[in-house]
Structure formats: structure tokens, C-alpha cells
Amino acid sequence: MPGDYQLSVFINCPFDRTYRKLLHAIVFAVHDCGYIARSALEITDTSQVRLAKIFRIISECAIGIHDISRTELDRRTKLPRFNMPLELGMFLGAKQYGDATQRRKLCLVLDRTPHRYQKFCSDNAGQDISTHGRNSERAIHSVRDFLRNAAPSDVIIPGGAKIYQRYLRFSKTVPALCRELGQPTDKLTFRDYTGFVSVWLKEQEEPKRQISFRQGKQRHITATNA
Amino acid sequence: MQLARGWVAAGLKRRRGQIRCDRRAFCWLNIFMAPKTLRVVRDSKYSGSFTRQQIERAIRNVERTREVGPSVDKRHGDHSARSTKSASRPKG
Numbered sequence: 108m109p110g111d112y113q114l115s116v117f118i119n120c121p122f123d124r125t126y127r128k129l130l131h132a133i134v135f136a137v138h139d140c141g142y143i144a145r146s147a148l149e150i151t152d153t154s155q156v157r158l159a160k161i162f163r164i165i166s167e168c169a170i171g172i173h174d175i176s177r178t179e180l181d182r183r184t185k186l187p188r189f190n191m192p193l194e195l196g197m198f199l200g201a202k203q204y205g206d207a208t209q210r211r212k213l214c215l216v217l218d219r220t221p222h223r224y225q226k227f228c229s230d231n232a233g234q235d236i237s238t239h240g241r242n243s244e245r246a247i248h249s250v251r252d253f254l255r256n257a258a259p260s261d262v263i264i265p266g267g268a269k270i271y272q273r274y275l276r277f278s279k280t281v282p283a284l285c286r287e288l289g290q291p292t293d294k295l296t297f298r299d300y301t302g303f304v305s306v307w308l309k310e311q312e313e314p315k316r317q318i319s320f321r322q323g324k325q326r327h328i329t330a331t332n333a
Numbered sequence: 334m335q336l337a338r339g340w341v342a343a344g345l346k347r348r349r350g351q352i353r354c355d356r357r358a359f360c361w362l363n364i365f366m367a368p369k370t371l372r373v374v375r376d377s378k379y380s381g382s383f384t385r386q387q388i389e390r391a392i393r394n395v396e397r398t399r400e401v402g403p404s405v406d407k408r409h410g411d412h413s414a415r416s417t418k419s420a421s422r423p424k425g
Contacts, residue, residue, distance in 0.1 A: 138374060140372060141374060145378055149378065149379055290382065290383075296382070300381075301378070301379075302377050303381075304377070305374060306388040308374040310393075
């Protein structure tokens with residue numbers, strides 16, 4: 108069975124409100140494919156320098172998903188946001204100069220449109236980049252297809268359409284879940300969200316088997332009674 | 334004896350090209366192909382503000398209210414429909 112390193116996926120993407128839907132979709136897809144989502148948001152230790160945190164998480168993840176779609180000019184400062192390309196560079200550096208395990212890292216780069224990145228990050232031109240067009244369904248499909256290739260061949264991973272259906276069902280449940288737990292939906296932390304996703308996915312799998320077994324048993328009982 | 338005859342007949346047929354696929358290939362496939370297993374959903378790396386039990390309980394409560402909720406709403410809907418009907422019905 109692979110260890111935590113093999114299953115950990117570093118998610119490098121914007122954390123603002125406008126991107127939150129895509130972030131949630133990507134995190135859901137990662138967990139539904141049997142992996143563990145990791146992000147710089149999971150550590151709230153202020154004594155640690157942000158860059159050190161990111162370096163540590165990158166070293167603990169075999170897989171990276173980097174979304175550079177929000178590399179654009181800030182309206183106020185008129186300067187580009189370069190956190191995502193920087194973290195992508197850190198990941199590629201770890202892969203290039205790290206030890207044997209770090210060299211086996213895999214990464215997926217996501218952007219809005221196919222050739223946009225070549226204008227601001229032309230050194231990446233040799234790499235195949237997936238696009239999502241700011242659409243959750245497309246993002247889930249690209250993440251799923253990438254993780255399918257990264258996973259061992261004897262493991263079955265659900266299809267993109269199935270994951271997206273499950274994601275829609277889950278996202279409808281989240282507000283009610285937050286209400287039940289007394290947590291405002293807009294203040295849901297990354298840790299809380301990943302916790303919800305993993306428990307919900309496990310809950311969805313377990314009861315189905317129990318119900319079918321019970322139903323079968325009940326039918327059998329009623330048949331014998333009759 | 335019959336089994337041996339069958340094998341000989343199948344061998345001859347295979348030689349002649351009358352049987353294209355080897356039945357034994359299925360056995361070989363079963364032996365050498367590793368069984369596929371569905372992916373396992375993993376726990377999140379860190380626990381959040383809530384314990385696993387709390388989340389499980391909340392999910393069950395939400396599902397229960399969802400199961401009960403629509404039927405109550407329907408009843409309400411029917412009542413309101415009836416009341417509007419009765420209200421709009423012309424008297425006399």
C-alpha cells in the first residue's frame with residue numbers, strides 16, 4: 108500500500124472568493140480519486156515563515172496541481188500576481204534537484220486557455236498544460252484524468268462525470284452541514300472542507316452496501332413468512 | 334476417453350484454423366492479470382474544527398431531514414393548493 112507521500116497532492120492555486128468554487132471542486136476530485144489534498148492553507152502557525160511552510164508541504168507531496176489561471180494584473184497595483192508561478196517553480200526545482208523520491212514527482216499545470224501561459228511564462232512552453240476555462244466540471248475532468256495516469260494500473264478510479272455528479276450533490280449538502288455544525292459557510296477553512304469531503308465520501312460508500320444487504324435480508328424474511 | 338478425443342479434435346480444428354481463439358487463454362489471463370480494486374477514500378491530513386463523529390452525525394441529520402422534508406413540504410403545498418382552490422371557487 109502506498110504511503111502518505113505517494114498519495115499527497117499539493118494544490119497550488121488562488122485562495123480568494125472568486126476562485127473558491129474551483130478550489131473546492133479540485134479538492135473534491137482529489138479525494139474522490141483516493142488521494143489526499145494538501146495546501147499552504149492547512150497550517151495556521153504564524154511562527155513559521157510562509158515560504159518554509161510551502162517548501163515543507165512540497166517535500167511531503169509526490170503530486171502537484173498548479174493553477175496559474177489567475178496570473179493577471181491587479182486592478183489597484185497594476186502588477187501581476189506571481190505566487191502560483193513561483194510555487195510551480197519551487198515544485199519543479201524540488202523535482203529537478205531533490206533526491207530519488209523527489210525526482211519522481213508528477214505535476215499538472217492548469218490555466219484558463221490553451222496558450223495564454225506562453226505570454227507570461229514562456230519557459231513552460233514545452234509542457235502540456237490542461238485548461239479549465241474557469242469551469243468546475245472541466246477542472247474535475249482534468250484533475251481526474253491526470254490522477255488516473257498517476258495511479259497504479261490495478262486501481263479503479265471513478266470517471267470524471269461520476270465525480271462531478273457526486274461533487275454537485277456534496278456542494279448542495281455543504282450549507283446544511285455547516286448549519287448543523289454551527290459554522291458559517293463562507294468561513295469554512297481548508298482543513299474543515301477536506302474533513303467534510305473525506306467523511307462524506309466514506310459515508311456515501313458504506314451505507315449503500317448495508318442497505319442493499321438489509322433489503323435483501325428483509326425480502327428473504329418476508330418471502331419465508333409468506 | 335471422451336475428453337481426450339475432444340482435446341484431439343480441438344487441436345486438429347485449431348491447426349486447420351477453424352478455432353481462432355484459445356480457450357485456455359482465459360485461464361492464463363486470470364492467472365497473470367492482477368485483480369483491480371476500487372480506490373480507497375483517504376482521511377484528510379489534519380483534522381479540522383470538528384471530529385469525524387460530529388461530521389458523521391451532522392451528515393446523517395442532514396440526510397434524515399432531507400428525506401422527511403420534501404413530504405412535509407408537499408403536504409403543505411397540497412393544503413395551500415386546496416385552500417386557494419376553495420377560496421377562488423365561485424359561491425352560489
